[in-house]
Structures are given as structure tokens and as C-alpha cells.
Amino acid sequence: MSEKSLTRLRVCVLGSTGSIGGNTLDVMARHPERFEVVALSAHSRADVLFEQCVAHRPRWACLPEADAAQALQGRLRAAGLATEVLVGAQALEQLAGHPEVDAVMAAIVGAAGLGPCLAAARAGKRLMLANKEALVVGGAFFMQAVEQGGATLLPVDSEHSAIFQCLPEARARWPQVIDHIVLTASGGPFRQRDPDSLHAVTPDEACAHPNWVMGRKISVDSATMMNKGLEVIEARWLFALPPDKIQVLIHPQSIIHSMVVCRDNSVLAQLGTPDMRVPIAYALSFPERVESGAAALNLLNVPALQFEAPDLRRFPALDLAWQALRGPEGSTAVLNAANEVAVAAFLAGGLRFTGIAATVAACLESVQPAADEVASVEGLLALDARARRQAQAVIARG
């Protein structure tokens, strides 16, 4: 092994078959001298995982079920690869905390990513967080694991990366700098749609995001603006800010990715073409910068930048996220679980689009978090499961 390769960052990409996972592999492949893919994971797309293994030759790959894992192992051996296939949720946690892993890209969608994120945090890894739901569920408990484990938590979500890029490197200085932050939101595909027609929109219409190509769950979240609600909660923890210091502003062009309003009213913003490879490249290379593959921003070709206040009647999900953040600890885990169940039901054709926010509202009303449900990962998962059952019941009642 050359001296150069000894210093490569050894990266585990959890959720490698998704949109963030694929973009991460794209950025890494541009810099083989800096980054090494050591582990990949998928959930349902074993064929895509096989192709990724052939292209990136990781030491480990992971799938949730034994049969699919065995089949993949056979295909990899036949292709002459030494990749070892691991099975199940526990294996994801082992990989995230493995001594031969330096950095973890958390790109699993949903609360399923919480366990591996905590494992990476406890093992003191560079934790590159796209999986916002893990932080929304874990809250203070998650941040405590990061601190106690000595992990470096780096935001990948474009808005949070933007804010992070505007702030000084020394986190201790953030409170002296920040007055408040402004998260920009595109408004999604239904920003101008007649609210009375929203009950009839289809999953494909909801997933047709105007600016970003993303997985279906986050695309629906953008359409309800629950995505921005989750991001408000995410920002509360990443930047240690109270809810009233986090504003949301609709900016349909998604060119300004978010802003920091400083104590002297100077406003710092990060701009760029809407391409997730920029925040991914920054998380991988921080505090340095590397080529990301994203197109350069040419302001002469950009349409006029617009801004508007979010209409909470059109987007009740955003308001629910504020309510959960201000509610008893654990309320954001209830919000997230109900939303995951409702979005899955909508995508499967079993719930109207407007039923998503209604389901979340009903669950926030009826599921009260208990103190012992926010103090351990077992408690958080029990609360998550309880809220999911309630959401299923609400949807079944119709």
C-alpha cells in the first residue's frame, strides 16, 4: 500500500442505493486518492448494490435478509470479488462503528437509520448526516451520543450544510455569531396549486419536485412541507438554537440554500446550483474543498430570485413540526413516525395527500411520550413503534 493510500478516508455508505448514496459514490469516485469505499448497504435494491460492489469493490456489503444476502454473496464471488456480505440491522451498526471505518455517510431514509447513526456517533466517527429523521427521532439523546463519542457531526442536508458553511469552524463561536437562521424552502410542486384540489393529487405528482431529484419519501415531504418541518427540528439540534431562532422562507428557485443572520444583522448565505454533490463533497472533504461534479452557478442565467412567507393553511405539516418542537420531549419522534407511516400509505395509494398532515395531527394529539421513552434508544424505538401503531389505526379508521 502506498503512503498516499494509507491516508485515504475509509467511508461506509449506508443507504448507498438511494439518491444520496449514489451521489456520494459519484463524488468519491472523482477522488480515488482521497476516499476509499469500505462498506455499502441497501434495503431492497440488491441488483443495484451488486453493480455498486463491482464498481467500488468495498470490503463489506449489507442487506436486511439472509436469502438476498446469500444470493448477493454468490454473485460477488462469481464475479471474482472478495466483498463479504453481512445481514441485518445489527450488521449496519457494526459497520458504522467498525475500527476500519473513518467516516459514515448516513443516507438511509427514515428512523431505520437511528441505530447506525448512534453507533457511528458512539465510535467517534466523522458522521455525515443526510438521514434527518434519525436526528428528529433522537433529539437530545442523539446529540449526547455525538458529544460523548467525540464524533464529528457534519450536515449533508443542503440547508444545514449551507448554514454550516457560513459559520466559523470553531463551534464554540457560533452563539456569538448567530442571531437567527433562515431555512429556505422551494415550496415543492404544490406551492401554487389550488388548496381545494390537493386532496386528489397522485403520488407521481407529489414526487415531481421542481428543483431536486430525490427519493420518493423526501419528495412527498417536500410537497407537504413536512420536509421543512423536519429540517427546523434538525437545525434546532445541529446548531443548538431555540425554535424562535429558526425561520422558514419560501424561495422557489433553490439557489440560496439557507442563510445565517448575524448579531450585527449581516446576512451570510450559501448559493449554488441545486445539486446534492456540493454538500456531500463538503462533508467528505471538510475542512477542505474538492471538486464535486456540480455545475457552476451562473447568476446571469438565473431567473429572478423570489421569496415568500409559507402559508401554514396550505402547508399544515410545517406548523405541526413547530408544535412538536415546542411540545414535550419525544413529540418530534411521534411526528416523524406518524409521518413515515402516512407517507408510505399515500405512496401505496391507501391515503389521500391531505390525509398525511391529518394523520400526523391526530397522532400528536393522542400519543403522549413518557419520560422513560426519551432516555434510551430502546425507549425511543418503543415510542416510535407506538406512534406507528396509532398512525395505522388512524388511517384504517379513515
Ligand SMILES: NC(=O)C1=CN([C@@H]2O[C@H](COP(=O)(O)OP(=O)(O)OC[C@H]3O[C@@H](n4cnc5c(N)ncnc54)[C@H](OP(=O)(O)O)[C@@H]3O)[C@@H](O)[C@H]2O)C=CC1
Ligand atoms: N435525496 C436528497 O437529495 C436528500 C435526501 N436527504 C435525506 O437523506 C436520506 C436519504 O434520502 P434519499 O437518498 O432521497 O432516499 P432514497 O429512498 O433514494 O434512498 C434510501 C436508501 O435507504 C435504504 N433503505 C430504505 N429503507 C431502509 C431500511 N428500513 N433499512 C435500511 N436501509 C433502508 C434504501 O435501500 P434500497 O434502495 O435498496 O431499498 C436506499 O439505499 C433521507 O433521510 C432524506 O430525508 C436530505 C437532503 C436531500
Ligand SMILES: CC(=O)[C@@H](O)[C@H](O)COP(=O)(O)O
Ligand atoms: C436537497 C435538500 O436538501 C432537500 O431537503 C430539499 O431541501 C427539498 O426541497 P424543499 O425545500 O422543497 O423541501
Ligand SMILES: [Mn+2]
Ligand atoms: Mn433539505
